[in-house]
Amino acid sequence: MLLRDIAHARAGDKGDISNISVIAYDIDDYSMLEKHLTAERVKAHFAGVVHGEVVRYTLPHLGALNFVMQQALGGGVTRSLALDAHGKSLSGGILGIDISDWS
Structure with a gap:
């Protein structure tokens, strides 16, 4: 089972920071989600893409977690050679986390 089976995601960006x-x-x-989807797990999932700190914020009344990832966009929209310089595909990428071992 993947994270996308129980959740959806939205992404935003500013400079070299991605927000999911x-x-x-x-x-x-x-x-x-709150128990298992830690900042450390998200950073490990995006190893090689996110080179800075990952900070998690909890929004229990919304049933949501927010991750702010530093140094995640190859320098930002105007500096990156990445096809998706805005980091929108990172929201799809996070939903690929395998949650089969969560219980």
């Missing part, structure tokens, strides 16, 4: 929100489809799944 992961929102549970069902509020009952939020506690599982």
